[in-house]
Amino acid sequence: MGRIFSGVLLALFASFTAAQNQVNMSPGVTEIGADIFELHMLIMWICVVIGVAVFAVMFYSIYAHRKSRGHEASQFHESTKVEIAWTVVPFLILIGMAVPATSTLLEVYDNDEAELDVLITGHQWKWKYEYLDETGENISFFSNLTTPQEEIYNTEAKGDHYLLEVDEPLVIPTNTKVRFLITANDVIHSWWVPELAVKRDAIPGFINEAWTRVPQEGIYRGQCTELCGAYHGFMPVVVHAVSPEEFQAWQAAKRGAAQAESQLAMQTLSADELMAQGKAVYETSCGACHGAQGEGGIGNAIAGSSVVMGDLSQHMAIVAKGVAGTAMQAFDAQLNEVELAAVLTYQRNAFGNNTGDIVQPGDVTGMSNG
Amino acid sequence: MGDHQHGPAKGMLRWLYTTNHKDIGTLYLWFSFAMFLLGGFFAMVIRAELFQPGMQLVEPAFFNQMTTLHGLVMVFGAIMPSFVGLANWLIPMMIGAPDMALPRMNNWSFWILPPAFLMLASTLFMEGGAPAFGWTFYAPLSTTYAPPSVTFFIFAIHILGVSSIMGSINIIATVMNMRAPGMTYMKMPMFVWTWLITAFLLVAVMPVLAGAVTMMLMDIHFGTSFFSAAGGGDPVLFQHIFWFFGHPEVYIIILPAFGVVSQIIPAFSRKPLFGYASMVYATASIAFLSFVVWAHHMYTVGMPVAGELFFMYATMLIAVPTGVKVFNWISTMWRGSLSFETPMLFSIGFLVLFTLGGFTGLMLSIAPADFQYHDTYFVVAHFHYVMVAGAVFSMTAAIYYWLPKWCGRMYSESMGKIHFWISFIGFNITFFPQHFVGLAGMPRRIPDYALQFADFNMMSSIGAFIYGASQLLFLYNVIATIVSGERVSDEKVWDGAEGLEWTVPTPAPYHTFEEPPLVSKPAGTF
Ligand SMILES: [Cu+2]
Numbered sequence: 016m017g018r019i020f021s022g023v024l025l026a027l028f029a030s031f032t033a034a035q036n037q038v039n040m041s042p043g044v045t046e047i048g049a050d051i052f053e054l055h056m057l058i059m060w061i062c063v064v065i066g067v068a069v070f071a072v073m074f075y076s077i078y079a080h081r082k083s084r085g086h087e088a089s090q091f092h093e094s095t096k097v098e099i100a101w102t103v104v105p106f107l108i109l110i111g112m113a114v115p116a117t118s119t120l121l122e123v124y125d126n127d128e129a130e131l132d133v134l135i136t137g138h139q140w141k142w143k144y145e146y147l148d149e150t151g152e153n154i155s156f157f158s159n160l161t162t163p164q165e166e167i168y169n170t171e172a173k174g175d176h177y178l179l180e181v182d183e184p185l186v187i188p189t190n191t192k193v194r195f196l197i198t199a200n201d202v203i204h205s206w207w208v209p210e211l212a213v214k215r216d217a218i219p220g221f222i223n224e225a226w227t228r229v230p231q232e233g234i235y236r237g238q239c240t241e242l243c244g245a246y247h248g249f250m251p252v253v254v255h256a257v258s259p260e261e262f263q264a265w266q267a268a269k270r271g272a273a274q275a276e277s278q279l280a281m282q283t284l285s286a287d288e289l290m291a292q293g294k295a296v297y298e299t300s301c302g303a304c305h306g307a308q309g310e311g312g313i314g315n316a317i318a319g320s321s322v323v324m325g326d327l328s329q330h331m332a333i334v335a336k337g338v339a340g341t342a343m344q345a346f347d348a349q350l351n352e353v354e355l356a357a358v359l360t361y362q363r364n365a366f367g368n369n370t371g372d373i374v375q376p377g378d379v380t381g382m383s384n385g
Numbered sequence: 386m387g388d389h390q391h392g393p394a395k396g397m398l399r400w401l402y403t404t405n406h407k408d409i410g411t412l413y414l415w416f417s418f419a420m421f422l423l424g425g426f427f428a429m430v431i432r433a434e435l436f437q438p439g440m441q442l443v444e445p446a447f448f449n450q451m452t453t454l455h456g457l458v459m460v461f462g463a464i465m466p467s468f469v470g471l472a473n474w475l476i477p478m479m480i481g482a483p484d485m486a487l488p489r490m491n492n493w494s495f496w497i498l499p500p501a502f503l504m505l506a507s508t509l510f511m512e513g514g515a516p517a518f519g520w521t522f523y524a525p526l527s528t529t530y531a532p533p534s535v536t537f538f539i540f541a542i543h544i545l546g547v548s549s550i551m552g553s554i555n556i557i558a559t560v561m562n563m564r565a566p567g568m569t570y571m572k573m574p575m576f577v578w579t580w581l582i583t584a585f586l587l588v589a590v591m592p593v594l595a596g597a598v599t600m601m602l603m604d605i606h607f608g609t610s611f612f613s614a615a616g617g618g619d620p621v622l623f624q625h626i627f628w629f630f631g632h633p634e635v636y637i638i639i640l641p642a643f644g645v646v647s648q649i650i651p652a653f654s655r656k657p658l659f660g661y662a663s664m665v666y667a668t669a670s671i672a673f674l675s676f677v678v679w680a681h682h683m684y685t686v687g688m689p690v691a692g693e694l695f696f697m698y699a700t701m702l703i704a705v706p707t708g709v710k711v712f713n714w715i716s717t718m719w720r721g722s723l724s725f726e727t728p729m730l731f732s733i734g735f736l737v738l739f740t741l742g743g744f745t746g747l748m749l750s751i752a753p754a755d756f757q758y759h760d761t762y763f764v765v766a767h768f769h770y771v772m773v774a775g776a777v778f779s780m781t782a783a784i785y786y787w788l789p790k791w792c793g794r795m796y797s798e799s800m801g802k803i804h805f806w807i808s809f810i811g812f813n814i815t816f817f818p819q820h821f822v823g824l825a826g827m828p829r830r831i832p833d834y835a836l837q838f839a840d841f842n843m844m845s846s847i848g849a850f851i852y853g854a855s856q857l858l859f860l861y862n863v864i865a866t867i868v869s870g871e872r873v874s875d876e877k878v879w880d881g882a883e884g885l886e887w888t889v890p891t892p893a894p895y896h897t898f899e900e901p902p903l904v905s906k907p908a909g910t911f
Contacts, residue, residue: 036840037825040757055754062744069715070737076718077725077733082655088722092657101712102705109701112751117694119753124690139530167833169439177438178835202526203620205685205760209826214756216686218621219525220614223687240760240828242519244526245446248831313446342530 041209044231048212050119058112065108126224129194133185137197137204137217137239138349139342140246140303144185146266147196154269156183157349159299160249164307167249179236182299184253188262189229197223201344205241208252216241229256244342245313246303280352280376286360289373293361296354301362304342309366313342318366327372331359331379352376392895401496404488405895406473407791412495413470414784418860420462420502421777425853427455432815432849435842440833448832449517450509456520460638461545462502464776468641469494469552471783472580474791476556478886478893479574481565481902486558494551501544508534519830521631524612524623528604535605539598546591553584553591560584565885567904571665574884575658578665579644582672586633586640589676594630597623621686628679636675639739639771640668642779643710646732648884649786650714653729654721655881660713667706667713674703684755693752700750704743711740726879727801731782734809735775742770745820760830763823769816781808784863789878793892794870800862807855814848 042052080086134145138157145155158181165171167178174180187193197206199217206225207214215225229235237252257265298307301317309317317323322330335355337345350358359374393399393408403409430451434442443451473491477484485491508515513532516522527535560581564573573581600611600623610616612623651658658664681700684693714736723729745767749755758764781804789795818841823829827838834842877887885904889897 036821037837038821040824041826051753051757054751055748055757058748058751058754062747066740066744069711069740073715073718073733073736076715076720077723080654080718080720080723082722082724086720086722088655089720090656091720092659092661092717093663094660097716098660098663098709102709105705105708109704112747113698113701116697116751116753120690120693120697123753123756124693167440169441173438173836175836178833202530203523207760207828209757212757214685214759218614218686220620221687237826238828238831242449242523242526242830244530245444245449245517247449248445248828248833 043210043212044229044233044235045211045227046230047119047122047227048210050122051212054115054119057115061108061112123225126194126226129192129226131188131191131193133187133193133195134222135185135195135197135206135217137199137201137206137243137250138344139201139244140239140250141349142185142204142206142239142250142252143200143349152270154266154273156269158183158185158253160251162249164302176236178249179238179251179253181251181253184234184255186255186257186262186265187227187229188259189232189256191259191262192226192228195225195227197225200348202243203241204239204243204250206237206252207240208235208237208254210235210237211254214240229254232256232258249303276351276353283375283377284353284356286373289357289360289375290364291357292354293357293359294365296350296358297361297365300346300349301358309362309368317362318368320368323362324368324370327359327363327374327378330363331355331374334359334362335379352379355379402492404484404492406477406485406488406491407893407895409485409491409495410470410472410474411791413466413473416495416498417463417465417467417470420458420466422856422860423506424455424458424463425856427451427458428849429853431455432846434832435834436846437843438834438836438839443832445832446514446517449519449830450515452830453516453519453522454505454509457505457516458502459772460520460634461542462498464638464772464780465549466498467780468580468583468638468776469549471576471641471645471780471787472552472556475787475886476559476577476580477563478889478897479577479884480560480563480568481885481898481904482559482563483896483899485555486563487555490551491555494548494555497544497548501541501548504537505541508532508537511537521627522601523627524601524604524620528601528612531605536602539602542598543595546595549587550591553587556580556584557588565898565901565904571662572904574644575647575661575664576641576644579640579647579668582668583637583640586637586672586675590630590633590637593626597626597630600626621683624683624686625680628682629676631682632679633672633675635768635771636671638776640672642735642739642776643668645779645783645786646714646735649728649732649782650717650736652786652879652881652883653724653726653732654718655723656717656721657883658713659716659719660709663709664713667709670706671703674699674706678703681750681752681755684752685759697750697752701747703750704747707743711736711743726785727796727798727805728782728786730802730805731778731785731808734805735778735782738770738774738778738809738812742767742775745770758823760828761823762819762827762829765829766816766819766823769819773816774812778808781859786879787886788863788866789870789873790886790891790893792867792870793873794866795873796862796866796870800858800865804855804858804862807858808852811848811850811852811855815845815852816848818842818844818848 040052040055042049132147134147136143142158145153147153161180161182162178166173197215197217199219204217205214206217211227213225213227215223233256235254239247239250304312304314305317306312335347337343353376356374356376356379363370363372434448511534513534515534516538518527518531560577603609604611604613610618612618612620614620647658678696678700680696749758749767785796785801822838822841827834874891876891878891885902
């Protein structure tokens with residue numbers, strides 16, 4: 016009770032007591048962000064000035080022209096001159112607003128001459144990033160929320176970046192014009208990073224363009240802003256802007272890791288290795304719908320499931336290709352062979368499904384596009 | 386005429402069979418208030434979950450059902466029917482007509498509403514839950530990815546559309562054909578004017594909405610692909626169609642509210658409405674412009690830049706006639722003889738808060754800035770300033786203003802004033818901070834949020850509980866008035882009130898203007 020009461024007090028005096036209560040748009044770090052911020056402030060101040068003037072007249076009237084003060088009503092009720100004036104003057108003010116608005120908009124739409132292209136695909140409920148490379152060696156990965164369920168359900172203290180943290184952020188080089196090609200795999204999402212002033216809807220069947228040039232290194236956080244289903248609030252965007260040199264090194268490391276991964280796919284893994292990796296994959300990709308203990312939720316239960324404990328090829332097909340018309344997605348686009356094999360092994364042996372089946376990466380070859 | 390003077394039929398079935406405009410108006414008003422409480426309850430669930438970061442009360446999927454039903458029930462169940470109810474009660478009395486032009490259809494257009502909402506509410510108990518795709522129901526979330534209850538939702542929307550279209554046709558027919566001798570168009574009270582224009586908007590756009598949901602139905606059950614990219618369809622097409630309905634819908638809600646305020650401000654300023662003719666033209670301009678601005682809800686879908694510019698300029702233009710209205714209202718008050726009974730307080734509250742919502746609307750119209758505002762709490766704050774402080778405040782003002790005329794009893798003025806101040810303060814505590822969290826980056830329609838938004842969300846929730854509670858006071862005040870309010874018999878009730886509805890006895894008899902009155906004075910003059 017006391018905590019709630021102090022919370023109430025804090026909330027009421029929020030703007031005075033805590034620096035964390037941001038009340039205005041952030042100018043962000045990019046040139047466009049600064050332009051939009053200036054435009055926003057300009058329009059806001061014009062509105063404030065007009066509002067103060069109009070309400071001053073109204074409140075003066077409320078004060079001075081009261082019946083209780085014995086004010087007699089005049090009976091004037093029209094004036095063409097005044098009507099023309101308050102039609103024309105606002106129109107001119109609007110033209111004054113439209114000029115900077117137009118030039119800023121044209122800037123936002125200047126998608127040409129990008130030095131790096133990143134394809135961003137919205138999935139329920141994670142983002143996929145793919146760096147388009149003319150040699151065809153695209154780097155691609157999914158970016159999943161890492162905030163644990165315990166924090167969301169209040170059994171553990173919430174971290175600093177609660178709901179705004181991911182396993183693999185989008186990495187981009189500074190001082191480079193990066194073009195984002197934005198689309199979606201299932202429903203409409205929207206990719207937004209306030210400090211980069213980039214927001215574009217991710218629409219299945221469409222590829223939208225947006226761009227940014229980030230002048231300073233840093234971590235910029237945002238969220239999906241178009242309602243996309245149950246976990247719409249749980250698909251953050253995190254962007255790391257690093258120096259171009261660091262970016263090169265990161266790319267090389269990613270390519271190396273991808274190669275090692277495909278080497279691994281040729282090998283036979285131990286049951287322990289598969290179970291350990293399978294558990295990790297399950298928690299990021301399956302747990303939200305099928306329950307942390309395989310008990311089910313939006314999706315069917317995994318524990319004791321006849322599909323999971325039945326024929327492997329059917330189980331594999333559902334995981335890889337999804338189930339049309341349901342929230343069960345095709346995971347072949349999201350997981351590589353090792354991950355698919357691991358998660359299948361895990362599902363077939365965890366939560367009391369002790370089938371003893373071991374699925375090797377070789378068994379799922381041809382099932383993965385990831 | 387003596388033997389035609391009769392009261393209502395006896396018994397409960399009277400309400401089912403009635404074709405009397407006053408009875409039907411009453412039905413609409415009570416129904417919409419019930420829906421207002423239901424939609425308000427959903428809002429309380431939303432604000433309770435958002436009281437603190439983390440998930441406490443409901444699951445994310447259920448949270449989405451709450452936001453969806455809150456929007457649908459408030460827009461289609463509370464606000465729209467309440468103004469239809471007001472139109473039923475007032476339009477015949479304001480133009481000197483004995484009843485609505487099409488009384489049997491009037492009965493029908495009300496009585497199909499309750500089953501439609503019963504069906505919509507019942508989706509909460511269906512497998513897969515109620516619709517959870519937002520009141521804007523964007524495809525493919527509302528088609529391929531929707532719960533099975535979406536079919537019931539579509540049927541409910543169809544019925545609401547039929548009801549609205551019938552109601553509008555009735556209003557148009559009544560205003561065009563049943564005005565008393567001498568009541569020319571330019572003598573009609575502003576409320577009648579705004580409703581006439583609203584009715585045309587409704588007839589124009591409800592079929593568009595019906596088309597949209599029918600295409601959804603085809604996509605879901607008959608294998609078409611209107612909105613599915615995989616089958617060659619276009620999810621953005623859905624948004625164009627929806628907002629071609631949706632933007633005029635906003636004015637459908639707000640124009641009658643303008644009409645109400647244009648009746649009440651002159652009455653308590655004891656001075657005619659300033660610029661009557663320009664008010665009519667401004668209303669018509671707003672209605673016209675509302676058809677060519679729809680895509681300002683879609684600045685981020687990736688329209689070509691020429692489209693963005695067109696919709697930005699057209700939207701900015703709406704500020705001009707809206708400004709004219711605000712200036713006219715203030716000029717009406719200027720050098721009047723003002724008093725501040727509850728209806729006037731709510732009207733002034735409307736004027737201040739609606740103007741604030743208008744300013745944020747202007748900000749939102751600026752396409753590049755909208756890239757930062759779009760789908761954040763800034764938008765939520767904006768449209769609640771227009772919808773709640775606009776439409777709901779004006780509706781509340783209307784009830785306090787005309788209730789004594791309807792039932793011949795006076796409401797408790799002190800309770801009315803308390804209701805106003807609690808509403809006004811509660812409303813602003815709820816929605817003002819939402820501008821801040823929106824600008825700071827909080828998306829709308831999320832059940833849980835990052836920690837930097839916590840303080841303002843808590844504040845917003847507290848305000849919402851205050852605002853919600855104040856509506857129970859309103860309900861109590863209205864019931865107490867009807868049951869045991871102090872009797873009034875003065876025809877005018879308010880010394881500044883003008884118009885034909887104040888020339889009939891108080892309380893208004895079951896049948897009025899069976900003999901048409903003769904109108905000679907222009908509207909709004911003494
Ligand atoms: Cu999303």
